[in-house]
Amino acid sequence: MAATAVDPFLKGLTSSSTRGLLRVIILAFIAAAAISSRLFSVIRFESIIHESFGIGLTTVSLLSRTWHPLGRVTGGTLYPGLMVTSGAIYHLLRFLSLPVDIRNICVLLAPGFSGLTALAMYLLTSEMSVSPSAGLLAAVFIGITPGYISRSVAGSYDNEAIAIFLLVFTFYLWIKALKNGSIMWGALAALFYGYMVSAWGGYVFITNLIPLHAFVLICMGRYSSRLYIGYTTWYALGTLASMQIPFVGFLPIRNSDHMAALGIFGLLQIVAFVEFLRSQVPGKQFQALLTTLVLVTFGIAFSGLVLLTITGVIAPWSGRFYSLWDTGYAKIHIPIIASVSEHQPTAWPAFFFDLNMLIWLFPAGVYMCFYQLKDEHVFIIIYAVLASYFAGVMVRLMLTLTPVVCVAAALIVSHILDTYLRLDSPDPNAQPKATNEKPTQSSLRAARTRLVGIYSGLSKGLVSASLVVYLLLFVAHCTWVTSMAYSSPSVVLASKLPDGSQYIIDDYREAYYWLRQNTEKNAKIMSWWDYGYQIGGMADRPTLVDNNTWNNTHIATVGKAMSSREEVSYPILRQHDVDYVLVVYGGLIGYSGDDINKFLWMVRIAEGIWPDEVKERDFFTARGEYRVDDQATPTMRNSLMYKLCYHNLNSLFPKGQAHDRVRGVRLPAEGPQLTTLEEAFTSENWIIRIYKVKDLDNVGRDHNSAVAFEKGHKKKKGTRAKRRGPKILRTE
DSSP states (O other): OHHHHHHHHHHHHHHHHHHHHHHHHHHHHHHHHHHHTTOHHHHHTOSOOOBOHHHHHHHHHOOOOOSTTTOOOHHHHSOOHHHHHHHHHHHHHHHTTOOOOHHHHHHHHHHHHHHHHHHHHHHHHHTTOSOHHHHHHHHHHHHHOHHHHTTTSTTBOSTHHHHHHHHHHHHHHHHHHHHHTOHHHHHHHHHHHHHHHHHOTTHHHHHHHHHHHHHHHHHTTOOOHHHHHHHHHHHHHHHHHHTTSTTTTTHHHHBGGGHHHHHHHHHHHHHHHHHHHHTTSOHHHHHHHHHHHHHHHHHHHHHHHHHHHHTTSSBOOOHHHHHHHOTTHHHHHOHHHHTSGGGSOOOHHHHHHHHTTHHHHHHHHHHHHHHHOOHHHHHHHHHHHHHHHHHHHOGGGHHHHHHHHHHHHHHHHHHHHHHHTOSOOOOTTSOOOOOSSOOOHHHHHHHHOSSSSTTSHHHHHHHHHHHHHHHHHHHHHHHHHHHHTSSSOTTSEEEEOTTSOEEEEOHHHHHHHHHHHHSOTTOOEEOOGGGHHHIIIIIOOOBSOOTTOOOHHHHHHHHHHHHSOHHHHHHHHHHTTOOEEEEEOOTTTTOOSSHHHHHHHHHHHHHHHOTTTOOGGGGSOTTSOOOOSTTSOHHHHHSHHHHHHHTTGGGGSSTTOOEETTTTEEOOSSOOOOSSEEEEEEOTTSOEEEEEEOOHHHHHHHOTTGGGSOSSOOOOOSOOOOOOOOOOOOOO
């Protein structure tokens, strides 16, 4: 009898262990797929850091020579989490006697963390559904979805490389803390929230989403001790952890972006106190006391917030916050934000491109959350609504939408599979349960036959086969997008020749290598801020500005130099000790991402600081056209940027036939002439052009109006780099 009693237990234990082992194996394969799908750039090209070179340079050498002559305090202008993580992995591998180069760690960090993100997604989704298939599907979706791969391919060494894992895992820990009312889970959520703060400025999304979730639960009448314990533990410990990051400091208690979290923390104390009074005070007196307490507390809190904001103790909302609610705000008030392509509103095709079939499964999954509406489902609903809006406002925030889309899509796909792949279909001969309603003729007909109805073999086969086809098409789409759109390093361009073969355009690395080999170690390079990290990381030369964009005025100074006449630009170059000026021009081969197309943003940023000296309207014709041909305005044709891009371009064409393939126009017969700079290098395809700033005595010989230039500058010492003429594009 003892053996008979034990057998079912052993059988159940074996079955449970087998299912658990299978899940572990499946998750391992999912993580491997997530990592391998991000290695296209390494396999096709080589192991290079092609995004955020400044962060990579800081990680490797802990040396910053950017933003000359201001310099930049790295700890105060950079989130350290990514670099600390890379350094920790590097030292751990060295401790284990695995000599891996720090550069390879930086290149492979994002793919490695994508595997951890898949695991975190499995844990988060498993809290939303009793079906284990939902968590596995969500892990698969986040592992290969282009919306996440776009920021996590090999070589993309940016803050988002680890931030999305921390975002998802913090949400998982918050849900566990809420469901269990555990101080331990709340403390873990605070710990990973602090890690997230150290890694990415998007931590503000967590800072406001969790309080909003708590507030909605209170409004729904779902306050509980679990909510109080989970939130207060997270907020208290998480705020203290975030304040340890130098870049953040006292912002959690002095910035409006964090006031919602503080307000909900105070509200929870009031609600907890009211619940205590409810058990101590009679009902009639309690109602009057409650009304008075709420009104007085709200009045004091609101007045204090207004007073602290007016006096400057609490900083007002930032421009980035206003740009999320008013899409035209940044273009008018903060053009440097609007100039970034990632900050533009998202086009509708981009949702399908980055999410494919998940975008139409997403609403159905959110509906399922409404259908069940537990506390954790309320969180997914709030997350879905906010992330959908923000992703529509800004392309970059598609990254924050992708996790919740994967969760919702996994919930509905899991529900479909669990419904149509059931082996235990109801027995049509079973007696119906006793109810007050009489069975209809249609229900009786469905019970008598297996050929029709939701549990029939035909419906199961059709729905299952359709879903499998959709999933296969989804995998094919994700693989194609990843390999073609998101796996080409930004410094290596790939093109197709007429015969269909691939042609690699390597002008960026060619130019940076020239700078590294042919200029002095301390030669200062001026370019637009887009290329600052690349110049610092690959050419190892000081730059005036880079992608950190912490000083808008200094960036505007570069914009003013580029958009002004030589007589105005040259004193700026000399004042900032500029030795070389680098511009990007794609008109010869049709590369549209050049500086002429970005030029108006340089003008707008400079106009924001010097509205009397730089005017955007001066670069447009009387008909409001932005032109570079014979009809270009005198201000445009005399600007330094125009001269640097089109200098000597006529020499590649028959007389009067010079053509700009990007703008689709014929250029003036007489090209621009330079007097204060001389051409030093032009890359093979004329994409990168580098000019050396002349010394004062040479400018005086070549230019009759040298007296207009700034006086008092000392002659620059050091040897001049040998001038190199333009390199003619090879045609085969």
